[in-house]
Amino acid sequence: MHSLEISRLKIWDSRTGSVIVPDSSFRVEQGKCLAIVGESGSGKSLTCRAIMRLNPASLQQSGHIELNGINLEELSDKEMRQFRGKHLCMIMQNGMRAFDPSRPVGAHLLKTLAVHYPWSRSDAIAKLKAALASVGLKDPDKVLKSYPYQLSGGMLQRTMIALALVLEPDVIIADEPTTALDAITQYEVVEQFIALRSRLGGMMIFVSHDLGIVKRIADDVLVMKDGHIIERGKTSDVLAEAKHPYTRYLVSSKLALSRHFTELMGGEAVVEG
Amino acid sequence: MGGYILRRIAVALPLLIVISFLAFVLNQLSPMDPAEVVLHAQGVPTITEELIAETRAELGMDRPFLIQYFDWLISSFQLDFGSSYVTGKPVWSLLGPALLNTLKLTLVSSAFIILFSIVMGVVCALREGGWLDLSVRGFSFLLTSLPAYWLAALMVWYFSVKLDLLPTSGMDSISSYILPVAVIVIGYAGIYFRMIRSSMLSNLNEDYVLYGRACGLSETSVIMYVLRNSLQVAVSVFGLAIPVILGSTVVVENIFAWPGLGTLTVNSILGRDFPIIQAYVLVLAAAFVLFNTASDIINAAFNPKLRKEF
Incomplete structure (x- = not known):
């Protein structure tokens, strides 16, 4: 019962008629993390947004999207809106652009909580502060009062994770959440994602093109190319013995890069992933 | 926010001074001699060289250029832009x-x-x-x-x-x-x-x-x-x-x-009623600076990031 099931998802541009994702089916089980891997333009983000029904109006979709037995395609716009945030939570790629630039970050967080929960303002603030502190933000009060431009990308990424912690959604969809970050911040944010998974125990879809991160966080992998799912399976299997040449290419280029890095660093340094 | 408003006004003032100078210079560059304009407007039948020189002295135009400008600028602040050459009424x-x-x-x-x-x-x-x-x-x-x-x-x-x-x-x-x-x-x-x-x-x-x-x-x-x-x-x-x-x-x-x-x-x-033209240019430029400053201040009130950038 507790699963997210996507079957025969098709996404096409109604203006040009071109099909972007022809026929995708996959399933995420309770407590599992599915990584979607692929290059830019492979349809990863559009697939995620299709699940949330957030693609622009010019993009049409068909197929069956079922969360815990509820067919999302059949929900009215209003019901779907109540689903977003509370059941399906998204974490964006670029934290710097994810918040209204002319309001403090806290305004958006409180507004979101007010939509989904009947908590008093002071309760909501208390919960947010606890969540912000738990993702390693030292001064939650200051974060709530800050404008987006006053915080770093990593801090805003953690803020989105903290909001997800408070919302306790069934599914977290993270669309390349580490791409816009530098390596050290990336490492810390991935740690927070792993912690988020273990604390919520829900489902997670993690879009990335970084196989190193995928190896650390995901149970299963989907490899997408030009809108098609070309390979799927357990993360360790896919990374170890890829069947499709494209996946082998992705893995080998990653390995070559790591080897080159090790050589540059002059020795035996262990490069994860 | 208070600091931003002060900084913004501090920039606007020199701008107004520059514009006022340009307005004054442009009129000085005009080929028409203001004294002639005044004499024509008064309906003087024959305009002699002496008459022109006399009128120029009356209008204060025999003084050095910068003195004329500062004189005009200081009176402008009191809304005294001189008198119309044509009708003789205050501008x-x-x-x-x-x-x-x-x-x-x-x-x-x-x-x-x-x-x-x-x-x-x-x-x-x-x-x-x-x-x-x-x-x-x-x-x-x-x-x-x-x-x-x-x-x-x-x-x-x-x-x-x-x-x-x-x-x-x-x-x-x-x-x-x-x-x-x-x-x-x-x-x-x-x-x-x-x-x-x-x-x-x-x-x-x-x-x-x-x-x-x-x-x-x-x-x-x-x-x-x-x-x-x-x-x-x-x-x-x-x-x-x-x-x-x-x-x-x-x-x-x-x-x-x-x-x-x-x-x-x-x-x-x-x-060719220069005092009115000069005053008009100055008033309009002041309106530009005023509205532009006001819109910047309103925007800064909306968006605190702008306050820092200035």
């Missing part, structure tokens, strides 16, 4: 009431322009590509491309002459405002509506809109986010638009015999 007694009339026309027109462009811009952006968006854009394009003098003449012919509903000219009652305001609004609303629309559209494509929706916020809340950010562009645009309209009512004022700045200035230019 402010002519310019003041004309400025007030033009301001009335400008502010009423601007209010409608702002109202129409924001409403249409927002509605069209939200219905991008729909029939409403396409027809409003097409229609506004058509209206904007109509020349003001032609449109004004056409409207006078139809509403005042044929239907006899509205006065053809003058500034006697509220109904006198309708036609001039309509001509100005039709000319400008189409331009500014496009700016609001494109600013809305670029904001609608921002990540924060997607994240707001992904968090389950209502469409109204998301549109409020977009509005707040788009209207910052609008504030800057209108901060410049109002003085532009103030300075370009000439055509409309002439057609509708509106006793405003436009009419006064055209007559002054034709009569």
Whole structure:
């Protein structure tokens, strides 16, 4: 019962008629993390947004999207809106652009909580502060009062994770959440994602093109190319013995890069992933 | 915020001084000798060299250039722009009431322009590509491309002459405002509506809109986010638009015999009445600086990031 099931998802541009994702089916089980891997333009983000029904109006979709037995395609716009945030939570790629630039970050967080929960303002603030502190933000009060431009990308990424912690959604969809970050911040944010998974125990879809991160966080992998799912399976299997040449290419280029890095660093340094 | 306002005003003042200097220099460069203008206006039959020299001394033009300028600048601050060469009346007694009339026309027109462009811009952006968006854009394009003098003449012919509903000219009652305001609004609303629309559209494509929706916020809340950010562009645009309209009512004022700045200035230019022209340039430049400063301050109130950047 507790699963997210996507079957025969098709996404096409109604203006040009071109099909972007022809026929995708996959399933995420309770407590599992599915990584979607692929290059830019492979349809990863559009697939995620299709699940949330957030693609622009010019993009049409068909197929069956079922969360815990509820067919999302059949929900009215209003019901779907109540689903977003509370059941399906998204974490964006670029934290710097994810918040209204002319309001403090806290305004958006409180507004979101007010939509989904009947908590008093002071309760909501208390919960947010606890969540912000738990993702390693030292001064939650200051974060709530800050404008987006006053915080770093990593801090805003953690803020989105903290909001997800408070919302306790069934599914977290993270669309390349580490791409816009530098390596050290990336490492810390991935740690927070792993912690988020273990604390919520829900489902997670993690879009990335970084196989190193995928190896650390995901149970299963989907490899997408030009809108098609070309390979799927357990993360360790896919990374170890890829069947499709494209996946082998992705893995080998990653390995070559790591080897080159090790050589540059002059020795035996262990490069994860 | 207080600091920002002070810094902003501190920049505006030197700008005004520079503009006042340019206004003064430009008139000095004119090939007409002001003394000659005055003598012509007084109806002196034969203008001799001595008479010109005498008049120049009377006008204080035999003094060094910079002294003349500073003298003029300091009196300007007290709204004393000298006397008209043609009528001999103090400039402010002519310019003041004309400025007030033009301001009335400008502010009423601007209010409608702002109202129409924001409403249409927002509605069209939200219905991008729909029939409403396409027809409003097409229609506004058509209206904007109509020349003001032609449109004004056409409207006078139809509403005042044929239907006899509205006065053809003058500034006697509220109904006198309708036609001039309509001509100005039709000319400008189409331009500014496009700016609001494109600013809305670029904001609608921002990540924060997607994240707001992904968090389950209502469409109204998301549109409020977009509005707040788009209207910052609008504030800057209108901060410049109002003085532009103030300075370009000439055509409309002439057609509708509106006793405003436009009419006064055209007559002054034709009569080479330099003190009025100088005062007009200064007043208009001051209006530009004033509105621009005000719009920056309003934007900084909206967006604290701007306060730091300045």
